[in-house]
Amino acid sequence: MLSNELPIGFIDSGVGGLTVVKEAMRQLPNEHILYLGDTARCPYGPRPAQQVVEFTWQMTQFLIDQGIKMLVIACNTATAVALDEIKAKVDIPVIGVIQPGSRSALKASHTGEIAVIGTEGTVKSATYEKELLEKSPDVHVRSLACPKFVPVVESNQFTSPVAKKIVAETLAPLMYNKPDTLILGCTHYPLLRPIIQNVMGSDVTLIDSGAETVNDLSTLLDYFNLNNYDRKVSKTCKFYTTGSPKMFRDIAGDWLDLKTLEVEHIHLGGK
CATH class of the missing domain: 3.40.50.1860 (Rossmann fold)
Incomplete structure (x- = not known):
């Protein structure tokens, strides 16, 4: 016991x-x-x-x-x-960390437009998409791999000008037809949260899966x-x-x- x-x-x-x-x-x-x-x-x-x-x-x-x-x-x-x-x-x-993050995103989203950012491995697995669509088949899910985010955090540069540039460039594809909810699908990403929020705008809800x-x-x-x-x-x-x-x-x-x-x-x- x-x-x-x-x-x-x-x-x-x-x-x-x-x-x-x-x-x-x-x-x-x-x-x-x-x-x-x-x-x-x-x-x-x-x-x-x-x-x-x-x-x-x-x-x-x-x-x-x-x-x-x-x-x-x-x-x-x-x-x-x-x-x-x-x-x-x-x-x-x-x-x-995936199931809790998915549930929270579904509760937060008003439009059903949900985006997921994560590592190449997480995005390739499509686990978030499967989890979200299984719970709510009508949502629209987009995923984006952000391979440069983890090295920035691990090198302790997550508040630097370099981090701001990398985040802005990486998230650019999401700025067309913006989601109303964005899942931070990597536990490193909340350390970049202020920068991510600034890039996405205050109208996008960020979900910290961790x-x-x-x-x-x-x-x-x-x-x-x-x-x-x-x-x-x-x-x-x-x-x-x-x-x-x-x-x-x-x-x-x-x-x-x-x-x-x-x-x-x-x-x-x-x-």
Whole structure:
């Protein structure tokens, strides 16, 4: 039987999943958190699906070995290709980021014109389109791959003039017949949210699939009776990265507004 005091595990291809962790820290202040970002092998988007599955399994097994009560695949690419397999084979609850984001977009859209931006892998999988059309066959879905967004975030340039130029140029195809709702189909993208919103305009609703996932996570904790009610022990947040701990610490510290971070470098396998 799982202990309520065990941490929740979060995995991502890099720092993007920190956007999910930030929301989890806000909504679930008593929960312990373990986060693993595979920054050495990021981005996952251009990689073959089977390789993404392999890498996702490596991260999953690492966190399970540390002892977690639930796993959040805080990466859209990994969710698209690996979620079902991992859910079927591990004995803890597992949640991805695509279903919650899709549901939120359908609630927000008034015109049925929904766009999805994501990595090449997420867009190629068409998982968002399938999810949206399955729930609401009348919506019109457009998807756009944004391969330059993740490298900008991972290099800690997400507020730079370079980021503004890349976002404006990449999103240009969506400016003709604009959607009323745009799904940020990669957990890295909320770090670019102010720029994306400025380019798309205030009349377009942005959906943060990662933040929406935490609502489902909270529901699952209730359903499985796994909430941590022990407030005697200080909440812990530990971070693992396959890349540079300093780069990770700089981005995570700024984004999560934490002055001290416990970041450990680990090795998961070859590139």
